[in-house]
Amino acid sequence: MSFSADVILGNEPGAFPYSVLAERHPAIIGQVRAAFPYGPEQHRGLDALLDNCTKGVIEPLPGGAWGEWGIDAYVGRSWFDVPWLWSESYFYRRLLDAVGYFGDGPWRGIDPFRPSKLAELESPETDRELEALDTLASRPAEEREAALLHGSLWGNRADLGFRLSDGQAEERAAVPDLVADDSDRLRSLLDGAGTLCLIADNAGRELIPDLLLLAHLLRDGRVERAVLHVKPHPYYVSDATTADVVDAVRRLVRAPGQASAYGRLLWEAMADGRLAVRAHDFSCAPLPYADMPGDLRTEIGGAALTVLKGDLNYRRLVGDRRWAPTTSFAEVTAYFPGPVAALRTLKSDVITGLDSRTEAALVAAEEQRWRTSGTHALIQVRP
Structure with a gap:
C-alpha cells in the first residue's frame, strides 16, 4: 500500500x-449486570472492569491470551491511547x-448478550418483516434479489426494517441514503459458480435478512455454495455466533408462509454442505x-466472492x-x-471510496454526523 x-485512537474528548x-x-456493563442474576464473583468482576476501563490501564489477559495479537505492546497504557x-x-x-464466560464455573459459555438477541428474534417487528416475504415471493427474481440485498444492507436500521413487501419502496428509501452503490457490480459477480463467503455482523434482526439472502442465492442457483463466518464467542454486544x-x-x-x-x-443446505x-478465532481479533x-487467507482466497457485513467488519477491512x-x-x-464486497450501515468515522461531490454534499448537509448516525450506508465492491 503506497x-x-x-490509526484512529480514542483519546480525543468529544469525538x-x-x-x-x-x-x-460503562452503559454496556450496566446492561449486562441487569440481564442476569449473577453472583458476587461476577459482580466484583464487573465492578473492577467498570473502574479499569474508565480510569485504568490495559492489563494482561488470563492465561496469556492475545499474545499473538499484540497485547504486550499495550499493557500499562491507557485504554484511550491505544x-x-x-x-x-x-x-x-x-x-x-x-x-x-471462559472460566470453569457455572457461567462458562453463557452469552451475556443472549437476552437482547432473543428479544429481537421474537419481536413484533420481526413478525411483520417475515410476513412481508409472502408478498415478495410473487415479484420477479431480479426484484426479489434487489430487495433481499437491501434487506441485508439495512437490516440493523430499526427505523427502516426490511420493507421487503415493496421492493420499489425499498429502492426509493435506501438509494438516496447510499453514499456508494456498487450493487450492480456485486450482482454481476453472482454467476452461479463457486463459493460465496459471507462474514456476518450482528445477530437477531440483522442475521435474519443475511440468512434470507443466502437462501435466495442458493435456491436460485446464483451461487453453488455459501460459507457463513460468525464469531467463535460473544463479541460487540450483538455479533452473531x-x-x-x-x-x-x-x-x-x-x-408461517414463505419464511x-x-x-x-437453510436447514437442508446446512445438512448437505x-x-x-x-x-475462526481471528473473527474476534482486535486487528484488521x-x-x-x-x-483464513487461503480459505477466503478460494471463494468466488467474500461479502463483509456491518460497520466493524468494514473497519477491519x-x-x-x-x-x-x-x-x-x-x-x-x-x-x-479475492473479490470482496462490503455491505455497511455507517456507524463510525472511517470511510473510503466516496466521490468528491458526495463527500461535499454530506459535509454541507450534516457536518460529520453522517459518519456515525446509522442513516447512511454503502455497497462497495472490488472485483
Whole structure:
C-alpha cells in the first residue's frame, strides 16, 4: 500500500471513539449486570472492569491470551491511547472474563448478550418483516434479489426494517441514503459458480435478512455454495455466533408462509454442505483483515466472492484509520485474497471510496454526523 493514514485512537474528548470508551462501555456493563442474576464473583468482576476501563490501564489477559495479537505492546497504557479498534475489542474480551464466560464455573459459555438477541428474534417487528416475504415471493427474481440485498444492507436500521413487501419502496428509501452503490457490480459477480463467503455482523434482526439472502442465492442457483463466518464467542454486544445462527434458522422454520420455506431450505443446505458455518478465532481479533492468518487467507482466497457485513467488519477491512473519504476502496483492499464486497450501515468515522461531490454534499448537509448516525450506508465492491 503506497499511502497511509493515522490509526484512529480514542483519546480525543468529544469525538465518537472517546464517547464509546467513556460512555457506551460503562452503559454496556450496566446492561449486562441487569440481564442476569449473577453472583458476587461476577459482580466484583464487573465492578473492577467498570473502574479499569474508565480510569485504568490495559492489563494482561488470563492465561496469556492475545499474545499473538499484540497485547504486550499495550499493557500499562491507557485504554484511550491505544488503537480504538484494539481497545474496543479488548473491552469485550474483558467483559466475558468478568462474567465467567471462559472460566470453569457455572457461567462458562453463557452469552451475556443472549437476552437482547432473543428479544429481537421474537419481536413484533420481526413478525411483520417475515410476513412481508409472502408478498415478495410473487415479484420477479431480479426484484426479489434487489430487495433481499437491501434487506441485508439495512437490516440493523430499526427505523427502516426490511420493507421487503415493496421492493420499489425499498429502492426509493435506501438509494438516496447510499453514499456508494456498487450493487450492480456485486450482482454481476453472482454467476452461479463457486463459493460465496459471507462474514456476518450482528445477530437477531440483522442475521435474519443475511440468512434470507443466502437462501435466495442458493435456491436460485446464483451461487453453488455459501460459507457463513460468525464469531467463535460473544463479541460487540450483538455479533452473531453459531448459537445465534441456529436460533435464527429455527425462528424461520417455525414462522408461517414463505419464511418457513426459506428456513427449511437453510436447514437442508446446512445438512448437505451447501451452507457451512465457520467460527475462526481471528473473527474476534482486535486487528484488521490485512493481518489475517494463512489458513483464513487461503480459505477466503478460494471463494468466488467474500461479502463483509456491518460497520466493524468494514473497519477491519479497510483499516481503522483516518482515511480521506475519497481514498480508493479498491486500493486499500488490494491486499484482500479475492473479490470482496462490503455491505455497511455507517456507524463510525472511517470511510473510503466516496466521490468528491458526495463527500461535499454530506459535509454541507450534516457536518460529520453522517459518519456515525446509522442513516447512511454503502455497497462497495472490488472485483
